[in-house]
Amino acid sequence: MATDSREDGKFLCRKMMARCSGHCNENRNSVVQPLLTDLYQITMAYAYWKSGKTEDQSVFDLFFRTNPFQGEFTIFAGLEECLKFLENFHYSDGDIEYLKQTLPDGIEDEFFEYLGQLTAKDVVLHAIEEGSVVFPRVPLIKVEGPLIVVQLLETTLLTLVNYASLMATNAARYRMVAGKNIKLLEFGLRRAQGPDGGLSASKYSYVGGFDGTSNVLAGKLFDIPVKGTHAHAYITSFTGFSELKTRTLRHKVTGVPQDLLELSIRHREALSDVLDINTEESSEGELAAMVSFAIAFPDGFMALVDTYDVKSVQNGVDKLHPLNGEMNGHSGHGGAQSSDINSNSIMPNVAIECNHKTDVKPKLTYNGDDVECKCRQPSGQLEDRGGTRCCSSMRNSRKILVGHVVLGRNRMNLLTNVGKSFRSGLLNFCAVALALNDQGYRAIGIRIDSGDLAYLSCLARQTFEQVSTRFRIPWFNTLTIVASNDINEDTIISLNEQGHKIDCFGIGTHLVTCQRQPALGCVYKLVEINNQARIKLSQDVEKVTMPGSKNAFRLFGADGHALIDLMQKVSEPPPEVGQKVLCRHPFQESKRAYVIPSRVECLYKVYWCEGRVCQPLSRLDQIRDRVQTSLKAIRNDHKRTLNPTPYKVAVSDHLYNFIHDLWLQNAPIGELS
Numbered sequence: 001m002a003t004d005s006r007e008d009g010k011f012l013c014r015k016m017m018a019r020c021s022g023h024c025n026e027n028r029n030s031v032v033q034p035l036l037t038d039l040y041q042i043t044m045a046y047a048y049w050k051s052g053k054t055e056d057q058s059v060f061d062l063f064f065r066t067n068p069f070q071g072e073f074t075i076f077a078g079l080e081e082c083l084k085f086l087e088n089f090h091y092s093d094g095d096i097e098y099l100k101q102t103l104p105d106g107i108e109d110e111f112f113e114y115l116g117q118l119t120a121k122d123v124v125l126h127a128i129e130e131g132s133v134v135f136p137r138v139p140l141i142k143v144e145g146p147l148i149v150v151q152l153l154e155t156t157l158l159t160l161v162n163y164a165s166l167m168a169t170n171a172a173r174y175r176m177v178a179g180k181n182i183k184l185l186e187f188g189l190r191r192a193q194g195p196d197g198g199l200s201a202s203k204y205s206y207v208g209g210f211d212g213t214s215n216v217l218a219g220k221l222f223d224i225p226v227k228g229t230h231a232h233a234y235i236t237s238f239t240g241f242s243e244l245k246t247r248t249l250r251h252k253v254t255g256v257p258q259d260l261l262e263l264s265i266r267h268r269e270a271l272s273d274v275l276d277i278n279t280e281e282s283s284e285g286e287l288a289a290m291v292s293f294a295i296a297f298p299d300g301f302m303a304l305v306d307t308y309d310v311k312s313v314q315n316g317v318d319k320l321h322p323l324n325g326e327m328n329g330h331s332g333h334g335g336a337q338s339s340d341i342n343s344n345s346i347m348p349n350v351a352i353e354c355n356h357k358t359d360v361k362p363k364l365t366y367n368g369d370d371v372e373c374k375c376r377q378p379s380g381q382l383e384d385r386g387g388t389r390c391c392s393s394m395r396n397s398r399k400i401l402v403g404h405v406v407l408g409r410n411r412m413n414l415l416t417n418v419g420k421s422f423r424s425g426l427l428n429f430c431a432v433a434l435a436l437n438d439q440g441y442r443a444i445g446i447r448i449d450s451g452d453l454a455y456l457s458c459l460a461r462q463t464f465e466q467v468s469t470r471f472r473i474p475w476f477n478t479l480t481i482v483a484s485n486d487i488n489e490d491t492i493i494s495l496n497e498q499g500h501k502i503d504c505f506g507i508g509t510h511l512v513t514c515q516r517q518p519a520l521g522c523v524y525k526l527v528e529i530n531n532q533a534r535i536k537l538s539q540d541v542e543k544v545t546m547p548g549s550k551n552a553f554r555l556f557g558a559d560g561h562a563l564i565d566l567m568q569k570v571s572e573p574p575p576e577v578g579q580k581v582l583c584r585h586p587f588q589e590s591k592r593a594y595v596i597p598s599r600v601e602c603l604y605k606v607y608w609c610e611g612r613v614c615q616p617l618s619r620l621d622q623i624r625d626r627v628q629t630s631l632k633a634i635r636n637d638h639k640r641t642l643n644p645t646p647y648k649v650a651v652s653d654h655l656y657n658f659i660h661d662l663w664l665q666n667a668p669i670g671e672l673s
């Protein structure tokens, strides 16, 4: 391996990604190098070396014990990066020098010489295909070779597989709840666990089923579509029309220039009647910003519509009045827009959370009718009332009164934040979109980044339909509605239940930080040495390792769905289609079943042998497709979000007996006194 920028210690900056010359078809992350490991691997290497174990042949399994996110499946990812690591596994002179200075005194020089010539040429790596659905205990990767080298790979392989698989699984779950027709964009770089975490998040959320990322470097490095809108700062950077330096836009076909601001103002007047909004309620600065953005991107006009609310407009008529009622916890900053909500056919979805500390179930009323209390969003401002804590998940101000909660004799007003984007942002957007239409261009759509996303998206779609009909522009009702703001799996499920008109979700924080479960617990365990199986015992049966070098097969039923994953000893013949095979729970004697597979898939391929990648590797988009095909073969009950059915992972009868014999041999017999 060439000594690259890591020699001068700047590997994280200039040459973060260096081209890999071997068979791996993507850029290599140069931070992934032999020293990216735990010290104890190198300490063990010395002790192995001292005790003459250099030639011992070992087999290690890399596997996890529990699926993440309370789910029953995981997507395996990170394999190609593991292979790149093997390709480049070599301690540079600088590494050896550093180790000499860092390891305890007295380490023999011959060891450093030995370390300096170490490569992964004698290693064989078997793995499941990247992008496959995988299950607990079935090794994702099996590494064979000299004990020292294979041990030295542990931490790096784990760090390469754990986050990649967690991220791909998280993204696949978002894709499942969103459905295949909704676009999903990853917006997480700013919230990710550092730059490398951000890049991995973009890469593996694409693998899991996202359509694109806002992360430009990820786009360049991994050939992922890059997408984006604009930030609130763009809107707030304009305060009025006078700031518009350029106002003209040439017609797309005729080339005739027009003042786009003038056109937009004219359309805004007309729209004001159609949509029954006073133009004075919309912000001038916002209109100026949208016009300037439209001039910059006439073919790609997409606008953030939630920057201003009714109250914050300079000349706006303040339609708000304080809430009534003693029990209102929000009266300091909230307000009821009494006429709006009742005159609208769309009812805002009120997200409230109730922490039922008592047995009293809150009764929620809207316009005098009982309505269902949805308890989805865990965040929010708590109010302590009558022994029961209720909170609105919409934390901030700019809320309107939509109902109330009754708890015994107490009554609490229920608020939701709507209206922010409607009266100013949406009006301005439609005006600019109509002006663009005059000049031969089609706007793309809007992004909503706050408030009640279900309600606002319906309201936006309704508005687009109204404009489409009124101005006879058919495409207007197909404008894209992007929603963002702390979206997670539960938010999407809730929005689906409520009904919404969102076409695209932009998701950052929850996706990239995997907030619901921040780590996957893959481990790397020695299962065989010099052809002798090794078992690691534990008080916790789940943690007992599966000894010996194994093969794994996926058995499919007649309907094409996967029935079970079966592990066998490598010496056993593979299961055959149409032949009855006994599948046993690895630890519970009575749990067993006969399976007659309609199809048998051997899960492992050899990816690395004789010092090189020996299997054609898939492109990222092919791995992404595999995720979907692989998931399709898994029954829906294994994939549902609430209480999914565990998928069965079994061992052959032979392996079962082997494990339990070895277990007895290794378990010390206690003495009672």
Ligand SMILES: Nc1ncnc2c1ncn2[C@@H]1O[C@H](COP(=O)(O)OP(=O)(O)OP(=O)(O)O)[C@@H](O)[C@H]1O
Pocket (backbone or CB within 6 Å): 349, 350, 351, 376, 377, 393, 394, 395, 396, 397, 398, 417, 449, 450, 451, 452, 453, 454, 455, 484, 485, 486, 487, 488, 491, 494, 495, 498
């Ligand atoms: N209809 C809905 N159902 C369930 N959750 C929703 C709905 N609409 C929005 N949410 C979620 O509710 C939360 C609202 O966040 P928050 O309380 O910070 O309000 P906000 O609208 O962002 O306020 P601000 O106007 O200050 O930006 C977000 O996590 C958002 O994804």
Ligand SMILES: O=P(O)(O)OC[C@H]1O[C@H](OP(=O)(O)OP(=O)(O)O)[C@H](O)[C@@H]1O
Pocket (backbone or CB within 6 Å): 187, 188, 190, 191, 231, 449, 484, 485, 486, 487, 506, 507, 508, 509, 510
């Ligand atoms: O909400 P996420 O899922 O993390 O998605 C990314 C967020 O990043 C941006 O917000 P910004 O950084 O401007 O901060 P904000 O939360 O104040 O909108 C954007 O407007 C989204 O809200």
Ligand SMILES: O=C(O)c1cccnc1
Pocket (backbone or CB within 6 Å): 187, 188, 214, 227, 228, 229, 230, 231, 447, 484, 506, 508
């Ligand atoms: O392009 C966007 O809209 C975007 C990008 C990153 C974070 N939030 C939004």
Ligand SMILES: [Mg+2]
Pocket (backbone or CB within 6 Å): 449, 484, 485, 486
């Ligand atoms: Mg936000």
